[in-house]
Amino acid sequence: MKKPLIVLLLVALSVAAQSQSAPAGQQQPASGATAPSAQQKKTIQDPGEYNAYVAAISATDPAQKIQMMESYLQTYPNSVMKEDGLELLLKTYQSLGNEAQIKATAQRVLQVNPNNLTALALLSYLDRSQAQKGGTDAPAALKEAGELGAKGLAAIETAAKPEGYSDEQWNSMKSSFRVIYLGSVGHAALQAKDYPTAQKNLKEVVIAQPNDLNSIYLLALAYLTPKPPVVDGLFWIAKAAAAAPQLAPYAKNQYIRYHGGADGFDELVASAKAAPTIPAGFTVTPAPSAADQAADMLKKNSPEKLSFAEWQFILTSGNKEASEKVWTAIKGKPVQLVADVVEAGRETLKLAASADDIDAKKADLTLTLKEPLAAARVPKASAQLVIQGVPSEYTAEGDAFNLTFIDGQVLKGLPEAPVKKPAAGAHTRKPQ
Numbered sequence: 001m002k003k004p005l006i007v008l009l010l011v012a013l014s015v016a017a018q019s020q021s022a023p024a025g026q027q028q029p030a031s032g033a034t035a036p037s038a039q040q041k042k043t044i045q046d047p048g049e050y051n052a053y054v055a056a057i058s059a060t061d062p063a064q065k066i067q068m069m070e071s072y073l074q075t076y077p078n079s080v081m082k083e084d085g086l087e088l089l090l091k092t093y094q095s096l097g098n099e100a101q102i103k104a105t106a107q108r109v110l111q112v113n114p115n116n117l118t119a120l121a122l123l124s125y126l127d128r129s130q131a132q133k134g135g136t137d138a139p140a141a142l143k144e145a146g147e148l149g150a151k152g153l154a155a156i157e158t159a160a161k162p163e164g165y166s167d168e169q170w171n172s173m174k175s176s177f178r179v180i181y182l183g184s185v186g187h188a189a190l191q192a193k194d195y196p197t198a199q200k201n202l203k204e205v206v207i208a209q210p211n212d213l214n215s216i217y218l219l220a221l222a223y224l225t226p227k228p229p230v231v232d233g234l235f236w237i238a239k240a241a242a243a244a245p246q247l248a249p250y251a252k253n254q255y256i257r258y259h260g261g262a263d264g265f266d267e268l269v270a271s272a273k274a275a276p277t278i279p280a281g282f283t284v285t286p287a288p289s290a291a292d293q294a295a296d297m298l299k300k301n302s303p304e305k306l307s308f309a310e311w312q313f314i315l316t317s318g319n320k321e322a323s324e325k326v327w328t329a330i331k332g333k334p335v336q337l338v339a340d341v342v343e344a345g346r347e348t349l350k351l352a353a354s355a356d357d358i359d360a361k362k363a364d365l366t367l368t369l370k371e372p373l374a375a376a377r378v379p380k381a382s383a384q385l386v387i388q389g390v391p392s393e394y395t396a397e398g399d400a401f402n403l404t405f406i407d408g409q410v411l412k413g414l415p416e417a418p419v420k421k422p423a424a425g426a427h428t429r430k431p432q
Contacts, residue, residue: 041163042080049076056085062092083112090118099126115155121177124148124184131187139191146188152181179208183215190222198222199230206236210276216240217247224254231286234258234268235278242273253355260287291319298322303329308337309354311403312364316396323396330391336411339365341383346372349379349408351387364401367408377414385413 044050052075056068069085069092079085086109093101103126109119124145131142156178161170186201202219209215217240223233234255241251248269255265264284287293294317297310303326306314314326339351342363350363357364361382367389379385389405 042084044079044081046076049079052076053079053081053085057088062096065092083109083116086112087116087118090122094122102126115151115159117152117155117159117174117177120148120152120155121180124152125180128184128187142184142188142191145184146192149181149184149188152177153185156181175208179205182208186215186222187218190218190225193225195222195226199232207277211243213240213243216243229254229258231258231284232278232282234284235272235282238265238268239272239275242269249355250359255284256287258286259284260293290317291322293317294319294322298325308339308365308403309356312354312401315394315403316401327391327394332390332392334388334390334407335405336386336388338384338386339367341379341381341385343381344378344383346375346378349385349387349410351385364403366402366404368404368406369408369410373410373414374417376418379410379414383413386411 044053049072052068052072056065056072059065059068066089069089073079073082073085076082086105089105090102090109093105102122106119106122109116110123113119127141127145127148131138131145156174159174161167165173182201183205186198186205189195189197189201199219199222202215202222205215206212206219216236220233220236220240223230224237234251237247237251237254241247251269252262252265255268256262259265268284288296290313294314297306297314303311306326311326311330314322317323337353339353340358340361341349342352342361343350347369349367349369351365351367352358352361352363353365356362367387387405387408387410389408392404392406394403395401
């Protein structure tokens, strides 16, 4: 999610706060004084309550405003202005960047009005932001963000324009809320592998915000992750790669997997960069079947000259003849290659050697070391190593692939061995 979305919420809350001001020129409270609300003007009958409310919303110091509004809500727990007062607290806590209080206050708002658009948007946004930071609670946070987003999309359909808003302000506010709701629903659906829902919602986000790289990338994944992938994903990943060159290797790999070659990829990136959205009738010629591609790879190169990723492709292609030819050529013969550490121990390293698995931090190679490593030299996850080993066996079932090397050695990339200091009192002999 991008920061401007939360800024739009703050603007919306500011508009709401301005609409809650006392009538112009009002100096003393009077019975029957009114304050506007979402569907009709709310009347505060008690002069003392009116005074307290006006004092709270008029305070300029954020801490004082919070204290006065909390005091008002405690004194008048059943006030007709309770929802309005809580929304003002939301705006104030947002201006202070107090995320914990934003969440707590938004929950209080939903207790008063379960369909409050601002509270639903803030909580959905914050849950999604938390999920994107990772951690064990990330899946639950994203699931909750999606649920709040779905509630918001339903609520926005029947929401009435608040008093004091112009049509332009109200439409702008609804649009900003809708983008947040759609993004949360789409992202959560992608996590749940509900690809049609993810595609529908994330595409609406991208249409509304054509420069939102995060949403473009997620939309690409929503099309490319299903088996088989949907061709539209190639346009969106090319558009993402045009904005973020670090995504280009992944985008190119996906294009080659679908098309069977890199021809046309650079042209696709250039056209996707210039296009605001996917052209009608967009298509890329699909590659031959995996079995046919495997056979073609071996027509162009001998097995020994292929990359690890190409070995992996052929061994998982379903082409029995090609698989046997590759395995006969590489089994029992020393191989050197570059791989990233996924998991490391003193005697065994689990590595990722193909571009896709490196990106996914997924092991596709198990290296059984000839000699155990010293504890201080065990590499960390994501370290890049140059290794050598002898292929001994492999497993290939669907997306699961692993090639085992024995007699393994790490030729480059291990941490330096610590230098031992001489014992106290020890003497070193100088060279003569």
